[in-house]
Amino acid sequence: xxxxxxxxxxxxxxxxxxxxxxxxxxxxxxxxxxxxxxxxxxxxxxxxxxxxxxxxxxxxxxxxxxxxxxxxxxxxxxxxxxxxxxxxxxxxxxxxxxxxxxxxxxxxxxxxxxxxxxxxxxxxxxxxxxxxxxxxxxxxxxxxxxxxxxxxxxxxxxxxxxxxxxxxxxxxxxxxxxxxxxxxxxxxxxxxxxxxxxxxxxxxxxxxxxxxxxxxxxxxxxxxxxxxxxxxxxxxxxxxxxxxxxxxxxxxxxxxxxxxxxxxxxxxxxxxxxxxxxxxxxxxxxxxxxxxxxxxxxxxxxxxxxxxxxxxxxxxxxxxxxxxxxxxxxxxxxxxxxxx
Numbered sequence: 565x566x567x568x569x570x571x572x573x574x575x576x577x578x579x580x581x582x583x584x585x586x587x588x589x590x591x592x593x594x595x596x597x598x599x600x601x602x603x604x605x606x607x608x609x610x611x612x613x614x615x616x617x618x619x620x621x622x623x624x625x626x627x628x629x630x631x632x633x634x635x636x637x638x639x640x641x642x643x644x645x646x647x648x649x650x651x652x653x654x655x656x657x658x659x660x661x662x663x664x665x666x667x668x669x670x671x672x673x674x675x676x677x678x679x680x681x682x683x684x685x686x687x688x689x690x691x692x693x694x695x696x697x698x699x700x701x702x703x704x705x706x707x708x709x710x711x712x713x714x715x716x717x718x719x720x721x722x723x724x725x726x727x728x729x730x731x732x733x734x735x736x737x738x739x740x741x742x743x744x745x746x747x748x749x750x751x752x753x754x755x756x757x758x759x760x761x762x763x764x765x766x767x768x769x770x771x772x773x774x775x776x777x778x779x780x781x782x783x784x785x786x787x788x789x790x791x792x793x794x795x796x797x798x799x800x801x802x803x804x805x806x807x808x809x810x811x812x813x814x815x816x817x818x819x820x821x822x823x824x825x826x827x828x829x830x831x832x833x834x835x836x837x838x839x840x841x842x843x844x845x846x847x848x849x850x851x852x853x854x855x856x857x858x859x860x861x862x863x864x865x866x867x868x869x870x871x872x873x874x875x876x877x878x879x880x881x882x883x884x885x886x887x888x889x890x891x892x893x894x895x896x897x898x899x900x901x902x903x904x
Contacts, residue, residue: 581904588897589622595891598876608633627668637691642667647686659685678717680724688732692740702731734781738788746778779823794822812858824874829881838874846870871895
């Protein structure tokens with residue numbers, strides 16, 4: 565089912581335990597984003613939103629069938645805000661926000677002002693329950709804030725209608741006034757920005773060789789200044805809120821994008837990373853796992869999965885066991901159980 569190999573030849577492969585694979589449905593769909601809320605998993609796909617109990621088989625349709633949902637905020641199991649982007653430009657509107665207050669039974673198209681009069685997609689939504697009235701969203705090169713559940717928006721970094729290639733933003737769950745965001749400018753130049761209380765506290769545009777872009781940021785909740793950033797070509801980490809950086813995985817030659825990063829909820833030494841390659845056909849399903857905060861890695865390959873490009877992953881932890889839910893590019897959702 566799987567194979568392990570070291571990602572750095574001079575270092576022995578660490579002993580990482582056993583892995584089991586289970587299919588959770590949505591074969592053939594592009595899974596843009598995954599969210600875990602309590603015992604329920606939500607998958608935002610190119611064919612609507614799906615959900616299901618983490619212990620109960622394949623995911624089922626929640627709503628917005630036929631729509632490419634690229635990001636969502638699950639405020640509760642009843643209240644969800646979802647961002648649609650018509651990536652193929654096949655309809656009159658290229659972007660919309662949809663909102664439900666009854667768990668997906670009905671949806672409204674939200675009348676909002678994101679874009680400042682220009683139809684600009686919301687590429688990523690970010691929200692933390694410790695600050696329930698504060699919602700963030702990104703466009704081409706803007707981080708904007710809303711205090712009314714997405715109706716009105718105010719840029720806090722950048723601006724609407726910029727010549728650039730998309731951003732993502734991530735809230736530090738321990739320090740929710742701090743946001744880490746990044747993306748790619750108009751000439752494929754990657755950048756990372758640190759916002760604190762709405763002000764720029766740090767900006768980096770030479771950390772990683774271009775072309776690159778930021779795809780994922782995750783935080784060590786036991787040490788909130790320890791932050792992992794997934795780029796095109798690289799996984800890097802700071803342990804001091806950006807004062808210094810360390811390259812953990814180098815895949816620039818292969819042009820691998822690190823959309824998937826997760827940290828164990830119980831043991832911050834345990835880190836999981838997953839990559840995506842920009843290819844038309846199948847690609848391997850591979851996870852990189854570490855038990856020492858990314859100093860050494862083992863690579864786990866699941867050969868029976870054809871479309872294995874990872875677009876997101878989330879982790880639910882139990883003592884000695886990690887349940888890793890993975891969203892794939894045209895491969896649906898899988899659960900990898902890692903017993904250590």
